Amino acid sequence: MRSLxxxxxxxxxxxxxxxxxxxxxxxxxxxxxxxxxxxLRAKTDTKRLEKMKDQAFMDQIHEHVVRAERVxxxxxxxxxxxxxxxxxxxxxxxxxxxxxxxxxxDQSMSQLTVNFLNDCLRTTMCLQYTAExxxxxxVSLAAYVRNVEVDHGEIWKYAQKxxxxxxxxxxxxxxxxxxxxxxxxxK
Numbered sequence: 001m002r003s004l005x006x007x008x009x010x011x012x013x014x015x016x017x018x019x020x021x022x023x024x025x026x027x028x029x030x031x032x033x034x035x036x037x038x039x040l041r042a043k044t045d046t047k048r049l050e051k052m053k054d055q056a057f058m059d060q061i062h063e064h065v066v067r068a069e070r071v072x073x074x075x076x077x078x079x080x081x082x083x084x085x086x087x088x089x090x091x092x093x094x095x096x097x098x099x100x101x102x103x104x105x106d107q108s109m110s111q112l113t114v115n116f117l118n119d120c121l122r123t124t125m126c127l128q129y130t131a132e133x134x135x136x137x138x139v140s141l142a143a144y145v146r147n148v149e150v151d152h153g154e155i156w157k158y159a160q161k162x163x164x165x166x167x168x169x170x171x172x173x174x175x176x177x178x179x180x181x182x183x184x185x186x187k
Contacts, residue, residue: 015068088135
């Protein structure tokens with residue numbers, strides 16, 4: 001996989017927004033996306049806001065974003081059929097008879113699993129691993145958090161055990177980092 005480190009992350013973010021609109025069949029004009037992104041980035045920087053009025057500058061940014069889009073497309077291998085893990089996790093919960101299990105005042109197993117899956121979407125896991133593996137890891141983590149006994153053999157039918165354990169490790173690291181950040185920066 002190609003590294004995006006050599007590219008301006010701000011331009012790559014604009015390219016991602018532009019490409020996402022195309023993929024989800026709700027495209028937005030590139031000049032509007034650039035305008036909004038630069039306005040949000042500049043906020044009170046009057047020099048940057050003045051630059052946006054210069055058509056040559058905006059044309060140059062437009063070209064950079066189009067190049068960034070090409071880099072993004074090549075990096076992703078033009079593969080936009082990313083399978084999400086939601087349905088697969090519900091299937092696993094259903095087979096384990098955990099779909100509607102809920103204690104007084106607690107989230108249901110399905111809601112907790114979905115929360116873990118949502119957090120995974122903030123990472124690159126959905127690009128690295130199969131939807132089945134991520135679903136199995138999320139169900140396993142939800143069972144662990146809720147102290148629910150589950151047949152892990154049944155869970156591992158949906159994914160390779162080693163792969164799901166690797167994903168679990170990444171999930172634990174994600175939450176561990178979040179907990180450390182809370183301890184360093186208390187509210």
